[in-house]
Amino acid sequence: MHSLVVVTLFWLPLGLTQPTPPSGSKAGFHCVPRKTVPFQSENGRLFREEGVWNYSTMLLREDLGVLLLGARENIYALDINDISNMKSSVSWKVTPKQREDCRNKGKDSIECQNYIKVLHTVKDGRMYVCGTNAFQPGCDYMSYTDGQLKLENKLEDGKGKCPFDPFQRYSSIMIDEDLYSATSLNFLGSQPVVSRSSPSSIRTEFHSSWLNEPTFISMAQIPESKSSLVGDDDKVYLFFSESAVEYDSYSRLLVSRVARVCQGDLGGQRTLQKKWTSFLKARVDCPVPGSKLPYIIQDTYRWCEGEDWRTCVFYAVFTPQTDGWGMSAVCAYSVLDIGMVFSEGKYKTPVTVETSFVKWVMYNGDVPSPRPGACIDNKARSHGINRSLDLPDQTLQFIKDRPLMNQAVLPVGNRPLLTHRGAVFTRIVVHRTQDLNGTKHHIMFIGTENGSVMKAINYNEEMFIIEEVQLFRPAQPIKALSFSDTTGQLYAGSEYGAVQMPFSSCGRSVSCEDCVLARDPYCAWDKIQARCVAVSTAKADSHLVQSLVGDFSLCPATEPVKRVNSTLWLGGNLKLSCSPPSNLAEVQWQHDAQPLRPSTRHQILPDGLHILNTSASDAGHYRCVSMERSKTGAYTATVAEYRLEVGSGPEGQPRRPEAQAEELSLVMLQASVACLAIVLAVLLGWNLYKGHLPLPGPCGRARPSAGREENQGDQEEAARPTTQLVASQSGKLVTRLLEPGEANCTSNNNKCSGEVELAGSKEGETEVSVTLCSMQFIDDESES
Numbered sequence: 001m002h003s004l005v006v007v008t009l010f011w012l013p014l015g016l017t018q019p020t021p022p023s024g025s026k027a028g029f030h031c032v033p034r035k036t037v038p039f040q041s042e043n044g045r046l047f048r049e050e051g052v053w054n055y056s057t058m059l060l061r062e063d064l065g066v067l068l069l070g071a072r073e074n075i076y077a078l079d080i081n082d083i084s085n086m087k088s089s090v091s092w093k094v095t096p097k098q099r100e101d102c103r104n105k106g107k108d109s110i111e112c113q114n115y116i117k118v119l120h121t122v123k124d125g126r127m128y129v130c131g132t133n134a135f136q137p138g139c140d141y142m143s144y145t146d147g148q149l150k151l152e153n154k155l156e157d158g159k160g161k162c163p164f165d166p167f168q169r170y171s172s173i174m175i176d177e178d179l180y181s182a183t184s185l186n187f188l189g190s191q192p193v194v195s196r197s198s199p200s201s202i203r204t205e206f207h208s209s210w211l212n213e214p215t216f217i218s219m220a221q222i223p224e225s226k227s228s229l230v231g232d233d234d235k236v237y238l239f240f241s242e243s244a245v246e247y248d249s250y251s252r253l254l255v256s257r258v259a260r261v262c263q264g265d266l267g268g269q270r271t272l273q274k275k276w277t278s279f280l281k282a283r284v285d286c287p288v289p290g291s292k293l294p295y296i297i298q299d300t301y302r303w304c305e306g307e308d309w310r311t312c313v314f315y316a317v318f319t320p321q322t323d324g325w326g327m328s329a330v331c332a333y334s335v336l337d338i339g340m341v342f343s344e345g346k347y348k349t350p351v352t353v354e355t356s357f358v359k360w361v362m363y364n365g366d367v368p369s370p371r372p373g374a375c376i377d378n379k380a381r382s383h384g385i386n387r388s389l390d391l392p393d394q395t396l397q398f399i400k401d402r403p404l405m406n407q408a409v410l411p412v413g414n415r416p417l418l419t420h421r422g423a424v425f426t427r428i429v430v431h432r433t434q435d436l437n438g439t440k441h442h443i444m445f446i447g448t449e450n451g452s453v454m455k456a457i458n459y460n461e462e463m464f465i466i467e468e469v470q471l472f473r474p475a476q477p478i479k480a481l482s483f484s485d486t487t488g489q490l491y492a493g494s495e496y497g498a499v500q501m502p503f504s505s506c507g508r509s510v511s512c513e514d515c516v517l518a519r520d521p522y523c524a525w526d527k528i529q530a531r532c533v534a535v536s537t538a539k540a541d542s543h544l545v546q547s548l549v550g551d552f553s554l555c556p557a558t559e560p561v562k563r564v565n566s567t568l569w570l571g572g573n574l575k576l577s578c579s580p581p582s583n584l585a586e587v588q589w590q591h592d593a594q595p596l597r598p599s600t601r602h603q604i605l606p607d608g609l610h611i612l613n614t615s616a617s618d619a620g621h622y623r624c625v626s627m628e629r630s631k632t633g634a635y636t637a638t639v640a641e642y643r644l645e646v647g648s649g650p651e652g653q654p655r656r657p658e659a660q661a662e663e664l665s666l667v668m669l670q671a672s673v674a675c676l677a678i679v680l681a682v683l684l685g686w687n688l689y690k691g692h693l694p695l696p697g698p699c700g701r702a703r704p705s706a707g708r709e710e711n712q713g714d715q716e717e718a719a720r721p722t723t724q725l726v727a728s729q730s731g732k733l734v735t736r737l738l739e740p741g742e743a744n745c746t747s748n749n750n751k752c753s754g755e756v757e758l759a760g761s762k763e764g765e766t767e768v769s770v771t772l773c774s775m776q777f778i779d780d781e782s783e784s
């Protein structure tokens, strides 16, 4: 029975499920998630506090066992094993005076609050917190001791560390005691700055050649001094997008950038005093096939193999600059490739053409020494230059005028790791896991505008989205994403709340073939338990089946689906359910072993076959066959099988569905006769008797019994009343109370005339659904 429920969950309308390979790409270009997991409370654990919004700042403290979550005027310490368990919280509200000042400057009451935007760990284990504080950014220290969060109330000026405007994007990282931040320095948000706040504070020049209306995305440190042969310095990388200067374009064109500074930078002596002498930037390209305008970076994740910084890779999500096309992408950049552009590439230089128009072109003249923008290394030291303060003016003047590199940084493999049309990507994290053979795989978890997380992988240049899981309902853009390797949990924040989700929910696959075709390195089919289980990083066991190429032939033989026998009533409408577990499967219907073609009377729907105005010719044998391709072949399976026989009613009259329901002697089906008040009362009575309706209001929402969610596709079904009864093998009657969709209790009899839906499942159970004025029953008796 579960299979049926699970099977119905992962289905999208056919139009969306057909993979549409972009031009020039061969089959295997799967930009469609194999499974679509709609919202269910079991998808993850939710944390939110009533009346509090904007849960968009996260700091994972595995050492303290908590996830710190910054929201509007509140900071929470949540148990990392179960974030719905709040350990402590602290609020930081703006004072009435601050609010008034903010309002007087023309901001609204929503903006004039304190949005927590910065949460970092400092060297001594405390936390550093900054908030917008009603357009007067402020920072404070915070501790978590004995299970209590505490702000120290040492309010510091947060200007340049935290944005004024809660809607403006910003980025920061804390390295030891230095806060590196990229945000706006003024109330209007018009003065962008990349700075280090420490005893020796330092920042970017206020010049459009340095930062040109930027949107800051992310920052990361790379410890490049470690085992450096040239005595290099550690660096901080910054990703952002800004208005391009290098294209001839009449309209504003955005480009993605990576910039970096050296941690040892102290600024220049006369030129670039207290300004970065090492600020270099380059364009970052993510060449999505078929796109004309550059893609815009939205988030990055730094992944490194252990301590070796040379292995570090930045995974970045991109979206198009104009909405039209709707394709998001992931590109990855090696830190070595980025470093190469900065340390060996040519510079761009501005030249004035005509009188005022400035064009940026490749610089071909002499480059002073030490190389402009380079960190202080052994070679510079050998020339007596020990600090950036010792750099000669020529080098400083050069970099002040030309911080932009000529060459763009290209992604690993020169193309995206993933492209997807649909929900727009917002955030990314990457986790590495091992399959049973010990082979390592990088799994991308990508948050979307639509409140879902995609789990995707790139197998030797083949893109594959294992699943898309809806975490928020209503859909909420994912604003923060983080994970803990020790708990195996992913944490996602949105304006509405935060959700925790495990890396894998292998149990969603109910057959060996589905488990294998999912190509999920976290999962394997256990032949003994006959379940899809999470693989521990331990040993491969002979009873575990895993194949990341989707070799379903390794699976033990499965029992064929049980045929559902039913009587056909003439002149009615009938729906035969069939929902394969994969969006990538192609479905074919057969009637008496002949392929069934869609016609006005036979509609092939994503979740089944709809036969309208049934006639005697519709009797016979129906098979729903799904076919899913993998690297090793095509997996073909019969998902559902039906045998329909014309019923012989009294006087051989065509039968009405209600009559047939009676013949099935399923008491509940009587309800489908019509939306009669009497029947309603019976149903209500039944419900009250079963304790399912806490409030006997006619449109009262009732929850399904424990462990069950409402049938998917219920919105559609609710509008078109459908009877659903579930007959289990034991012959026991199972009814389920489904959540009402668009409840309309004023439907007349006509609208409520019965429609029978048959659903076959692996266990050979028959499901017949009844909806009565959008009230449906769920009462699972067979599952106790």
Ligand SMILES: *[C@@H]1O[C@H](CO)[C@@H](O)[C@H](O)[C@H]1NC(C)=O
Pocket (backbone or CB within 6 Å): 053, 054, 115, 166, 167, 495, 496
């Ligand atoms: C905070 O959340 C509310 C509710 O979702 C949203 O309308 C608002 O835009 C959010 N504010 C910010 C600054 O993101």
Ligand SMILES: *[C@@H]1O[C@H](CO)[C@@H](O)[C@H](O)[C@H]1NC(C)=O
Pocket (backbone or CB within 6 Å): 384, 385, 386, 390
């Ligand atoms: C740079 O450091 C070296 C060794 O520490 C020292 O001998 C030299 O005088 C320093 N140069 C300057 C310009 O400070």
Ligand SMILES: *[C@@H]1O[C@H](CO)[C@@H](O)[C@H](O)[C@H]1NC(C)=O
Pocket (backbone or CB within 6 Å): 422, 423, 424, 450, 470, 475
């Ligand atoms: C977003 O999610 C809703 C349901 O939560 C779905 O109906 C809609 O199609 C999704 N949009 C995209 C672009 O995936």
Ligand SMILES: *[C@@H]1O[C@H](CO)[C@@H](O)[C@H](O)[C@H]1NC(C)=O
Pocket (backbone or CB within 6 Å): 435, 436, 437, 439, 546, 547, 548, 549
């Ligand atoms: C493990 O290795 C074997 C033999 O090389 C191969 O057949 C199998 O597909 C691999 N398993 C996975 C999960 O890649």
Ligand SMILES: *[C@@H]1O[C@H](CO)[C@@H](O)[C@H](O)[C@H]1NC(C)=O
Pocket (backbone or CB within 6 Å): 562, 563, 564, 565, 643, 764
């Ligand atoms: C359906 O009928 C066939 C014979 O016509 C029988 O073999 C089969 O077991 C029946 N299926 C069920 C689920 O009763």
Ligand SMILES: *[C@@H]1O[C@H](CO)[C@@H](O)[C@H](O)[C@H]1NC(C)=O
Pocket (backbone or CB within 6 Å): 571, 613, 615
């Ligand atoms: C249903 O089919 C019968 C013949 O099979 C036809 O006479 C009748 O008009 C059809 N009804 C509708 C509503 O199409």
Ligand SMILES: *[C@@H]1O[C@H](CO)[C@@H](O)[C@H](O)[C@H]1NC(C)=O
Pocket (backbone or CB within 6 Å): 742, 743, 744, 745, 746, 747, 748
């Ligand atoms: C309910 O049904 C009535 C009659 O068919 C219709 O007028 C009304 O708009 C419907 N209400 C909703 C919410 O669908």
